[in-house]
Amino acid sequence: xxASRLNxxxxxxxxNYRYLGQLSSSATQTGAAVKADAxxxxxxPVSKALYNSGCRQFFVAHLSEGLALRQEIADQICxxxxxxxxxxxxxxxxxxxxxxxxxxxAEQLDRxxxxxxxxxxxxxxxxxxxxxxxxxxxxxxxxxALTSSMSSSHPLSVCLVMxxxxxxxxxxxxxNTDQLEKFxxxxxxxxxxxxxxxxxxxxxxxxxxxxxxxxxxxxxxGTMSDPATVDENLQPVFSWQADxxxxxxxxxGETVGYGAEFTATxxxxxxxxxxxxxxxxxxxxxxxxxxxxxxxxxxxYAAPLAGRVSMDLIVADVSHVPDAVLEEACHAELIWEGFxxxxxxxxxxxxxxxxxxxxxxxxxxHYDGPQSxxxxxxxxxxxxxxx
Numbered sequence: 001x002x003a004s005r006l007n008x009x010x011x012x013x014x015x016n017y018r019y020l021g022q023l024s025s026s027a028t029q030t031g032a033a034v035k036a037d038a039x040x041x042x043x044x045p046v047s048k049a050l051y052n053s054g055c056r057q058f059f060v061a062h063l064s065e066g067l068a069l070r071q072e073i074a075d076q077i078c079x080x081x082x083x084x085x086x087x088x089x090x091x092x093x094x095x096x097x098x099x100x101x102x103x104x105x106a107e108q109l110d111r112x113x114x115x116x117x118x119x120x121x122x123x124x125x126x127x128x129x130x131x132x133x134x135x136x137x138x139x140x141x142x143x144x145a146l147t148s149s150m151s152s153s154h155p156l157s158v159c160l161v162m163x164x165x166x167x168x169x170x171x172x173x174x175x176n177t178d179q180l181e182k183f184x185x186x187x188x189x190x191x192x193x194x195x196x197x198x199x200x201x202x203x204x205x206x207x208x209x210x211x212x213x214x215x216x217x218x219x220x221x222g223t224m225s226d227p228a229t230v231d232e233n234l235q236p237v238f239s240w241q242a243d244x245x246x247x248x249x250x251x252x253g254e255t256v257g258y259g260a261e262f263t264a265t266x267x268x269x270x271x272x273x274x275x276x277x278x279x280x281x282x283x284x285x286x287x288x289x290x291x292x293x294x295x296x297x298x299x300x301y302a303a304p305l306a307g308r309v310s311m312d313l314i315v316a317d318v319s320h321v322p323d324a325v326l327e328e329a330c331h332a333e334l335i336w337e338g339f340x341x342x343x344x345x346x347x348x349x350x351x352x353x354x355x356x357x358x359x360x361x362x363x364x365x366h367y368d369g370p371q372s373x374x375x376x377x378x379x380x381x382x383x384x385x386x387x
Contacts (some may be wrong), residue, residue: 003243003274004281004334008041012235014053016220019233022053023203024210031057033199033217035065035083039239040280040359041221044072050220051076058349059083068098076290081126081160082215085134085362091115095123100159102126104136106145108363113149113156119229126160130184131179133166147189161187162211168201168209169225179354180209201225223341223352230342240334240359242275244298247318247326253260256315257307257331261288269319271303275313280361283309293349299325 021030027311032055033039038046047058056078060066066082079100084106086094094101095115103109103125116122127146130137138146149156163183167173180197188193200219218225222237232255234307247272256262258271258352268283273296285294286305295302296316303316316325335341345352 003245003365004279004360004362005366006041006238007368008045009235010045010049010246011131011368012237013046013220014049016222016234016237017050017055018179018215020203020216020219022212023207024214027209027212029057029213030208030385031055031059031081031196031215032220033059033215035059035061035217035375036067037065037219037356039085039221039283039353042365045117047072047363051078051251057081057128057213057215059217061149063087063093063099063187065094067097069099070099077200079159083128085128085338086111088356088375091123095119100124100126102128102162103146104138104142104298106127106138109138109142109149109156110167116156122157124157124159126162127158129161129163129183131163131173131182131186133164137163137253142353143186150189156191156330158193161190162194162213162215163187163229165197165205165209168199168205169229171205176205176209188309190319199225204231206232216351220358221352221356223289225351225353236341237312238302239365241331241335242273242281242296242314242334243331244271244329245274246272248272255307259308261286262307262315266319268306268317269321269326270306271298271316271318271326271332272314273314273316275314275334276310277349278311280349280355280358281309281314282358285309285344294344294347295339297336297338299339301325302338303332 031051032328033049036044037043051073058069058078059081059376060069061083063082066080067078081100081102083102090312112125127142128137130139165179167175183197196210196213196215197211198214200216203216205212222234224231250264250268250270252264252266254264277283284311293304295304298321300319301321303318304316306315335344341352371373
């Protein structure tokens, strides 16, 4: 059995979903971004919990993710939007599995239009307009091609017009209002079509940015895009633990780990933990020359790393953890009250997205809260019940 595990609280997840929905007017629906295996937490259990909380619009990045999600919630009526849109020869899969392509280019418009002329039940699509991100989305020429196609003999059925905010995590950034105004102007061509602009950070910009559908992602999982920003109304959704594999004493002058980067300055008690960079626990979390030494929690006591992070193991200095606590402990907390997800992201000079989506596949995922259906293939899922 793996020596590292995530404890995922589905009730906290759904509480976050409800909170984010309450920030919008009653006319606005709240979707969910569940791409990248629901940000590393498990596509099946997360999506089912969100569906049971009322979510009916899900967003994934790739066709393969859409297919996996449709398999997980095959009997449920919902829309699954594939953000990167249809690639060559993928259109039959969209139709067969009731997936909604998001069109980002004139080529994808042509691809869908040509396919729809060959089938009895043409596919509807979402349209992504680039309003300032310069990443995916229809540019000016693509948008003109789209509007021209609407007056053709085979017009596309557009169910959603969307764009993506580039700087929503900086509320004062002028690009936010620029994109809002551009989106209003361009999307006006689709008077009776639903519209969507806001991601997690965009929701916090105010209801003017919400339109008909919001698309929260990282906020569902209890954090925000900027690791320095904390919304006290969001509940942490997961913690991360690793087994204590061994406890030992070393003498003053002895070293620890590859490169002998840690040298004991006194007799030191060490705990070796079953987690490493293969699990997503980054080597950057031990950089004493740059003032970065992560801590783990054992019985509520913080223990700093001692030595480099290796592939499967880390070592912590537990000299200040009481013996009675250490004797009872079987694991250490990696993400916990004393070293939150945001702290880990800041220590790595990155964002929570990268931490979460980098969580390794061999980590066991445990789920608290209601879920249904079989476990995801390749994951061990345990269901805790309350007496």
